[in-house]
Ligand SMILES: Nc1ncnc2c1ncn2[C@@H]1O[C@H](COP(=O)(O)OP(=O)(O)O)[C@@H](O)[C@H]1O
């Protein structure tokens with residue numbers, strides 16, 4: 136599904152990604168872990184077109200998408216949520232999802248109110264799925280931090296993605312919200328969504344992931360099934376121990 | 380998510396029916412405006428027509444600034460472009476008026492397309508600075524190119540067709556074009572296009588992240604805004620009968636910005652109300668004396684200190700405080 140080969144990216148001389156390579160298999164949940172500053176968010180930004188890589192290839196379903204623009208990547212079926220919440224503050228929760236649905240349907244430029252009501256039902260379904268159905272009419276900026284993260288996942292799912300990237304989906308969430316989000320992530324592969332996520336909560340990582348990729352200082356230093364990585368992890372406590 | 384249907388509703392996500400309740404107040408106001416010429420003397424008709432022109436100009440700016448979040452600092456450029464285009468067609472060709480009417484917005488739209496293409500590549504203040512710079516360029520051109528634009532003197536008098544040469548004719552044309560334009564802009568704001576535009580305003584990175592071609596969308600909105608500013612420019616020609624470079628001066632752009640701040644940018648109709656107040660004020664204070672800029676500056680200070688959301692925004696806030704459903708926060 137996704138094959139990343141030798142991705143490099145520097146910020147004014149500092150190599151945030153120094154040749155990252157790994158695979159994510161279709162229908163699986165893959166976790167990317169590593170200490171703060173390892174390059175996880177930068178990697179996600181490169182994968183979704185928000186940053187251009189200096190070098191390397193990103194093969195999504197055998198097409199190289201390295202250097203494509205964010206909106207193009209989304210239309211190819213790769214959606215994401217952001218580490219720092221990113222919603223449309225002054226629109227309602229429902230409208231946030233509607234905007235994403237319209238975009239996916241190629242109707243962002245439509246002038247007919249009809250297209251809005253047409254996607255309202257589907258938007259409510261998505262809100263129901265992320266547990267925000269009771270907040271449809273609320274301004275998104277007024278949601279709690281955890282709910283904004285859930286809304287982000289809802290917006291990402293509106294793109295009917297084949298690959299969903301979640302950057303620290305549960306950071307800042309209450310234990311209940313975290314459990315609900317974990318449940319949501321666990322169900323996604325059954326619905327045809329391949330998941331790639333970063334997370335500092337190791338219980339969550341080992342409980343959810345079929346595969347773990349360990350990033351450190353812009354390099355992938357290990358990848359494999361959780362048990363294998365855990366064995367390495369025991370040795371490399373330094374990396375896994377850092378939980379911020 | 381019930382939305383009020385009238386022009387008097389907020390774009391800031393007021394989810395309960397607005398305090399002005401539907402379209403009927405607008406219809407009532409429209410009827411009054413239609414019959415005013417029967418009772419008002421010419422001078423006041425002229426004044427009202429000026430308000431209509433300013434209202435359209437202000438709402439066109441709010442479309443790109445309030446709803447699009449783009450710091451357009453030079454809206455008068457497109458207003459002037461529309462006005463000059465109409466003036467030139469009227470003075471230099473024998474074309475009928477129904478050709479002149481679209482010529483203004485078309486010229487402004489093309490100018491918006493060309494300048495906007497560069498501007499949407501920049502963010503925030505840089506966007507604003509480029510609009511200002513390009514606007515000054517157009518202003519300099521209009522003020523220096525004596526052979527074509529009449530330079531500093533502008534173009535005057537401009538021959539108008541018979542039915543528009545009376546204050547009453549100008550009044551009706553300005554009224555009808557303004558109302559029709561506001562209706563179109565209102566529909567645009569409420570359409571998927573408008574919703575997407577507001578999403579981009581709130582968060583362009585996230586908008587791109589859900590598949591929206593941000594720059595293309597912004598450019599389209601920029602052109603639409605320029606088109607309607609150009610249309611307001613044509614109306615100015617009809618009402619005032621002349622054009623000169625002050626039409627696209629940066630102080631004119633600043634004046635429109637103050638109309639927005641005065642009325643409030645979070646409501647659709649707020650800028651039109653701000654326009655009305657400012658036009659009336661300029662008349663009362665003896666029309667563009669040397670003190671006008673000083674007055675504008677004072678208004679700006681007062682707004683910044685006491686009414687940051689504008690008059691209409693302030694009223695709406697007051698009225699929605701009585702509506703607890705809108706204030707529930709988790
Ligand atoms: N836009 C940027 N400009 C400069 N440095 C950056 C930028 N984005 C990230 N970095 C640097 O790249 C490194 C990796 O950051 P990041 O990808 O956010 O790490 P992680 O998500 O794994 O915590 C950090 O040292 C960070 O300071």
Ligand SMILES: [Mg+2]
Pocket residue numbers: 175176177218
């Ligand atoms: Mg990060």
